[in-house]
Amino acid sequence: MGNEVLIMQIQPIYDDGKILLPKIELSITSNQSMGIITDLKRKQLLLNQLADRSIYYVFRAGQNEYMRLTVEELVTFLIKVTERNERIAFLMDYFALKEERKVKIKDLSSSKRMYVTLLRVFFAHQPTLVLEEPYFYLEEEDRRQFKRILDDLSKEKQILILTSNLEDAMISCDAIYRLNESGFYPLDIRDSEEDKQEVQKQDEANMTLQKISTKRNDKVILFDPPEIDYIESTDGSILVHVGGENYVCALTLTELEQRLLNFGFFRCHRSYIVNLQKVREIITWTKNSYSLRLNTGKDAVVPLSRSKLQELKALLNI
Secondary structure (H helix, E strand, O other): OOEEEEEEEEEOOOEEOOEOOOOOEEEEEEEEEEEEOOOOOHHHHHHHHHHHOOOEEEEEEOOOOOOEEHHHHHHHHHHHHOOOOHHHHHHHHHHHOHHHHHHHHHHHHHHHHHHOOOHHHHHHOOOEEEEEEOOOOOOOHHHHHHHHHHHHHHOEEEEEEEEEOOHHHHHHHOOEEEEEEOOEEOOOOOOEOOOHOOOOOOOOOOOOOOEEEEEOOOOEEEOOOOHHOOEEEOOOEEEEEEOOEEEOOOOOOOHHHOHHHHHHHEEEEEOOEHHHHHHHEEEEEEEEEEEEEEOHHHHHOOEOOOOHHHHHHHHHHH
16 A cells, blocks of 8 residues: 655745745655744744644644643543544553553653643544644653654654754654745755765875855855854755854865864764764664754754764764
8 A cells, every 4th residue: 555645735924025934835645754944933824724724633832731630541531532442551551651640740740741742643533743843842761752652653644843943853754844034945864875985084184274165145254164063965055054053155065074074073964064073962863863962052953874873983982
């Protein structure tokens, strides 16, 4: 049986003659999770359009209901109202909530309370789940449990995650798009066997002065390598990220990789080069899914190809 394809259509929205939402046609198949990274205003505009359509189950961030029920009572209630043929004992085990089954939802930790609230998506009958910031309030353990549940749901449903955070999109999504004032465009997060290609090492250290030239608003801006957080190839452009801002660079990733080889930079993915001095954490989501968190502020997370993991560990002596 082939995968069903859903064409999600978003109508354009203007404000004072300025386009806030472009017209979007997004193809999502079952067994696929997609993410859209955008700001709060655009996120709400998307949710408002999708909430009016019966084929979408829309979960908005911050939903807190049934606080006086215990976890077991809530799951029992959800089984009853959705007429699911599920055993409560099986679901308590599946949701990894056996220890919390008799605890009232209002008495759970904020992360566990949010996790329990999110479980209603498991009972949704609609073929498409639209989730706003599902991972934002979750601690690591609850993130992993919810990712496992979403992965199972994606085998039969389409899933769209709306978030303002790249790391949260990378946890579950097979494809990620960015929606901002520049439009709607895909980000390249795919892993590839091409990443196994060895980068030629330079024989001698080249410590000559090296400035990286970028452009912004018709101005040429030069950066010293240590200032750069990471470099990204997206939608045909090379973006140099510095202090939460990004700047367009005319060089290719391969050219930048060679120039920055002796300044502690690492090609962590075919679409990303990262400054290793800025790496704080290696995040393992699954045995084949990794990312790097940087110490440069919010949303500073880049993908790490599984084929690059051992090379990185060797470089960092870990």
